[in-house]
Amino acid sequence: MRVTFVAAESVPFAKVGGLGDVVGALPEELARLGFEVTTILPWYPGIPVHTESESSFRFAGAEEHLRVGEIEQRGVRILFLGLPDFLRDGIYGYPDDVQRFVRFSLAAAALIETDVAHVHDWHSALLPALSHAGRLRARATVLTVHNIAHQGSWDPGELLHWTGLPGSFVHPDRMEYYGSVNLMKAGLTFADAITTVSATYGREIQTPEFGMGLDGIVRRQSKKLLGIPNGIDVTYWNPATDPHLEARYDRSNMGGKTLCQEALARDLGLAPPILGVVSRLVHQKGLDIVRDGLPALLDMGYSLAVLGAGDPGREHAWAEAARGNPGRVHYTRGRNEPLAHRIFAGSAGLLIPSRFEPCGLTQLIGLRYGTPPLAHAVGGLVDTIDDGRTGILFRPHTSEALLEGARRLRHSESRDVMIELGMDRDVSWKRSAAEYGRLYRQLLE
Ligand code: ADP
Numbered sequence: 001m002r003v004t005f006v007a008a009e010s011v012p013f014a015k016v017g018g019l020g021d022v023v024g025a026l027p028e029e030l031a032r033l034g035f036e037v038t039t040i041l042p043w044y045p046g047i048p049v050h051t052e053s054e055s056s057f058r059f060a061g062a063e064e065h066l067r068v069g070e071i072e073q074r075g076v077r078i079l080f081l082g083l084p085d086f087l088r089d090g091i092y093g094y095p096d097d098v099q100r101f102v103r104f105s106l107a108a109a110a111l112i113e114t115d116v117a118h119v120h121d122w123h124s125a126l127l128p129a130l131s132h133a134g135r136l137r138a139r140a141t142v143l144t145v146h147n148i149a150h151q152g153s154w155d156p157g158e159l160l161h162w163t164g165l166p167g168s169f170v171h172p173d174r175m176e177y178y179g180s181v182n183l184m185k186a187g188l189t190f191a192d193a194i195t196t197v198s199a200t201y202g203r204e205i206q207t208p209e210f211g212m213g214l215d216g217i218v219r220r221q222s223k224k225l226l227g228i229p230n231g232i233d234v235t236y237w238n239p240a241t242d243p244h245l246e247a248r249y250d251r252s253n254m255g256g257k258t259l260c261q262e263a264l265a266r267d268l269g270l271a272p273p274i275l276g277v278v279s280r281l282v283h284q285k286g287l288d289i290v291r292d293g294l295p296a297l298l299d300m301g302y303s304l305a306v307l308g309a310g311d312p313g314r315e316h317a318w319a320e321a322a323r324g325n326p327g328r329v330h331y332t333r334g335r336n337e338p339l340a341h342r343i344f345a346g347s348a349g350l351l352i353p354s355r356f357e358p359c360g361l362t363q364l365i366g367l368r369y370g371t372p373p374l375a376h377a378v379g380g381l382v383d384t385i386d387d388g389r390t391g392i393l394f395r396p397h398t399s400e401a402l403l404e405g406a407r408r409l410r411h412s413e414s415r416d417v418m419i420e421l422g423m424d425r426d427v428s429w430k431r432s433a434a435e436y437g438r439l440y441r442q443l444l445e
Contacts, residue, residue, distance in 0.1 A: 003030060003440060004114040004138070005039040008091060008101065008123040010078075014044050016091050017280060018230065018361045019120060019146045022197070025233040029433035031075030035440075040108045042100075043069055043080035045087050057110035059103050060162050066107055081107045098154040098183070102126060102162050113137040116440045120144050122152035125187025126163065129175060132190045133165055140443035142436075143191035145184075147358050148205050148212050149284065152183035177213075188217050192224065192443050195436075197359035198380030199227030210356055210379075228436060229383055230359040231429035232368065237344075239369050244341035249370075251423045257345065257370055264346025268330040270303040275406070276347030276371065278340045278362055281310030281318065286353040286376060286397055288314075291321060293399030293406075294329070300403075300410055304329045304351075305343050307336055344369045349392075349409050353402055357381050363391065367422035372415075374405050388412075390422040 009015050011024030027037040043049075049069030056065045067082035085100040094100065105126040112127075117138035119127045128141040156170040159181045170176045175186035188194060196202035204210035206219045218225065235241075239257070240250040246263035249256030265272045275297070279285045290297070290304070297304065306318050306329070315333050322331040332339055344350070350366035352375035359380030363373040367384075373391040375381040387393040392412075394405035412418060 001116070001440060001444070002036045002038070002114045003027075003116045003118055004112050005037065005118050005120070006105070006108045006112075006124040006127060007039070007041060007120040008104075010039060010041055013041060013047050013078075013080075014091055018197075018359065021232065021361055022144075022146065022230050023120060025231065025429055026433060026436065027076040028074045028233075029231075029429040030437065033433060033437055035437065037075070038077045038079060038114070040079045040081065040111065042086040042104050043067070043082040044091070047080055049080060055107070055111055057107045058164065059106055061164065064103075064107070068111065079111065081111075083107060098152050098159075099162065101152065101183075102154075102159065105130070106163065109136050115139050115444060116142060118142045118144065118436075119187060119191070121146050122150055122184040122187070125152065125183045125191075127187075128190035128192075129165065129169060129186040130163070133169070140192045140440070141190070142193045142195060142439065142443070143187040144195045144197065145188075145201075145205065145358070146197055148184060148210075148214055148218075149356075151177075151185070151212070151214065153177065153180040154183075156181045182214075185214060185217055188214065188221050193439055194218075194221060194225045195439070196225065196227045198229045198383045200382045201356075201358045201379040202227035204356065204379060226435075226439060227383075228432050228439075229380060230361060230364070231432050232361055232364045232427050234368065234428045237365050237368055239345055242341055242345070244338040245345050246342070249345075251370075251420065254370065254419075260342065260345040261348070262346075264305065264342050265303075267342070268305055269327055270305060270330055271327055272303065273301065273348035273410075274303045274305050274346065275349050275351050275374070276343040276366075277304065277306040277308065277351050278343055279306075279308045279352075281308040281314040283311075284355055284357075285310075286355040287318075287351075289353050289397060289399040289402050290351060291317060293403045294321060294325070296399075296403050297406055298325065298328050300406055302348075302406065302410070303327070305332075305347060306330065307332045307339055307343055309334045344371055347371050349374045349406075351402075352376065352381060353397065354378060354381065355397055360384070364427040367391070367425050368427050370419045370423050372409060372418050372422055374402075374409050376402075384427075386421070388418075390418060390425060 009020035247256035
């Protein structure tokens, strides 16, 4: 069976968050299960390819040419679409993002010939609508919602002009949303199946609190909704082989973990035990309650290692917190893969106070690295952390609840058991990839 992934991000080529991890790892696991998988991505600057070819597609009524780069990687064919709009420093955050990804989606649609087109978040959610209009050579479409907070809204007239879709698509039952078109809504409406990256998130986005305005649409489509949790690439995230670590370790030989903890404390100039944070610094991630509870957290004996990039105001606040608490709070601004690994391995606990969390990957990495997560009881965090056994869940989203959770973690008598149970948990893609496979087969029946 041929499956084609279309997405904005994929490791190792382009990653902002968990979406990139998923699109990198899941196709490889599906390929191991015997699926013939192609992944289509924008050709971001500097990505080397094995072969190149030419293609064309229609945008705003005119023919556009594009170069298509191709590589083969661990059983997956990867196509990079050479569009000038994607030759920029970043992946998102530009005023013309909707236009860029509509162009990308139209270019992808012109190339695709597959059994299942599997699209991810709003960036490629136009494809199910194109399929409905008879303009996609795919027998079925699947939309995975990684984060419903981002939706891709735009002016209906312009979108119709770019895509050539008939005006009937701009209807409240289809892709119209309060006077705009909404690409996430288009995907939710027209995809043959919707998956969310955890079952709890699938239920949450049917409520006004988490649905970001689309909860009614999700409720209407709930019969075709299925929650499949993410895994992580356990070859890449493996404390027994991780080249970024001071020392390596596994479940039966934990000496290396102690060395990693000592190295992290030494490198960052922090007094152990350390609570780690590896996160985008945005409202979703809820770290403001950590800042509010900081004095009490430090009183408890914890130090804090924060690694993250995001809103300038939040970056500034963490830089200030570090300046005000030398030896107890360390902040590294930006993305830093090696340091992320050292924090996962060298911390005594991993703080994940997200306001909402579709699945979350860092808790899975924490479990694998013997670093119990301390997380807000929401979304995929609920589905993947066994409270009191493999980590600590707290609710509500307040600094008081967080501090109570930190106390439970600090004074847990069964800490070693918690670490062992966490490391024993299967956080690989195996089970979830098989579930996607079952879904594809059902759709084609
Ligand atoms: P999200 O996709 O919402 O950002 P996830 O928990 O699903 O959150 O995935 C986050 C991924 O990004 C993890 O692999 C994490 O290690 C990584 N990450 C986040 N911030 C950084 C950073 N500053 N440096 C390196 N890796 C980071």
